[in-house]
Amino acid sequence: MYIGIDIGGMSIKAGVVNENGDILAKYAVPTPKNDNEAFLNAMLEGINKAIEEAGIQKTEIKAIGIGNPGVVDRDRGILLEATNIGFSDISAREFLQKEFGDIPVLVENDANCAALGEFYKAESTKNFIFITLGTGVGGGIIINGRLYLGTNGAAGELGHIVTHTNGRQCGCGRKGCWETYASVTGLIETTKEHRDEIKTLSPDEEISGRTVFELARKGDKDAERIRDMWIEEIAIGVVDMVNIFQPDQIIIGGAISKEGDTILLPIIDYVNKNAFCSERLTKPKIEISKIGGDAGIIGAALIYKNSL
């Protein structure tokens, strides 16, 4: 049995997970801000409640994994920092080993954990790419069944390939990164740029990532065109992933993945037309995440299993 922790800005989620990646119990506690000690105690409370709910003994826990929305020190088991939570240098391994004995406590970037979670729930896949569309574009790479970390453990920054020369300014310092177009932030930006063309959009309406999807469903052809422009921005990067990795499978996650086939089918069509592979070769399976929000817990729990 494993414990997986998914740290978010709003809550810390702890789960008891078995070898197959099934969650037996999970528990969420609010995330304390700017206070290392309160943070550790909240995390411990979440773990203990999840263990209690799963009806297992502490001694059955083989390893604990933590997914952090920020930088980690894997060697020393330290959460160095996390965006919007305001902690620094949390010695998670040292703290949890005092509570649970000398079991492995591993820390990892949260997007990598989500990739691992999706990987363990996917079918007969060894080479696998997970892409998550949110404020940015993130994800993770699995090669031959292992999370690929690269030097510095910094691999998998999928959103920072450039798809538009001299395009939008990216937070990373470059211009035209994939995530400045294919993220939900990118979609909102594109919708704003074209808002005058969307006839059913009232001038004072606030634009969100759902705006063009909702208006397109009501039959607005211009909203549909802008929605499809965004889907193509996603597909351009997906083709790059296919060309570089030829993975068995690509899974797309993030809040917008609720739109399902509306975004998935045009992406598959674009990949089939544009990916560099012979028509006689099997195409990678491209799917929308089925496990959604739980991928982070499952992946964190199974970091240790993946490292063996």
Ligand SMILES: [Zn+2]
């Ligand atoms: Zn960038």
